[in-house]
Amino acid sequence: MKKILKEKIEFIFGMHRDLLHTLRAENYAYKLKGLRSNTIGSQLLCVAGARESYYKSILGNEGFKWTCSFDGKMVNVKTELDRYMGEYEKEIIKFIEDTEEISSNQTSLILDLLSHEYLHQGQMIRYLYANHLPIPKSWKDFWHLED
Numbered sequence: 001m002k003k004i005l006k007e008k009i010e011f012i013f014g015m016h017r018d019l020l021h022t023l024r025a026e027n028y029a030y031k032l033k034g035l036r037s038n039t040i041g042s043q044l045l046c047v048a049g050a051r052e053s054y055y056k057s058i059l060g061n062e063g064f065k066w067t068c069s070f071d072g073k074m075v076n077v078k079t080e081l082d083r084y085m086g087e088y089e090k091e092i093i094k095f096i097e098d099t100e101e102i103s104s105n106q107t108s109l110i111l112d113l114l115s116h117e118y119l120h121q122g123q124m125i126r127y128l129y130a131n132h133l134p135i136p137k138s139w140k141d142f143w144h145l146e147d
Contacts (some may be wrong), residue, residue, distance in 0.1 A: 005110050006096045012117045013089045016047065020085065020125065020138035025078040030131045040127050044081055045070060047120045051088035054113040058095060058106050 028041035033077055049068030057064045070084050096102070096110070125143065128135050 002096060002099075002102055002109065005107065006093065008114055009092060009110065012114060012121075013093070015121065015136070015138045015142065016085065016117065017089075020044075020078075020082045020136045022134050022136050023078070027131070027133060028078055028081070030127065030133070031090070032127060032130050037127075038145065040124070040131075041078075041081065043120055043124055043127065044085065047117060048081060048085040048088065050113065051085065051092065052118045054109055054116070055088050055092050055095070058092070058113075060103055063104055063105075064109060064112065082135045 006008070018113075023040065028039060028044070030040050031037045045068075048070055049066065052069060053065065053067045056067050070081070078140070092110075099106075121139065121143070125135070125145065135147070139145060140147075144147070
């Protein structure tokens with residue numbers, strides 16, 4: 001199970017990395033035009049904050065608790081947000097690699113984190129289409145998207 005969890009986490013994190021490499025700094029301020037929505041940066045902040053929150057909950061082997069330490073005023077600052085996302089990506093993968101036995105609670109939290117990442121990808125696809133932004137090849141392949 002540990003091998004599968006690691007593969008799935010690495011895969012979904014890699015897909016988000018592909019997105020971060022595709023987006024430009026100004027894209028982080030884009031919204032869904034004509035609809036009530038937050039920004040792409042806010043969507044990514046939620047992904048990053050969830051990574052930190054899930055990591056801390058997994059590490060403590062406790063129930064999920066939101067503990068995002070990223071400054072929410074910085075959501076449109078690509079460099080900082082990208083770094084923050086990558087930081088917890090590495091920590092989560094390291095935890096899975098280094099932990100001898102992952103508890104059922106920790107497994108459940110990792111699966112919830114995966115679900116959260118997939119949820120935001122579905123939302124992000126709408127933002128990419130609505131703003132005529134490029135979609136990474138990994139996303140096109142996995143989600144069977146058209147240009």
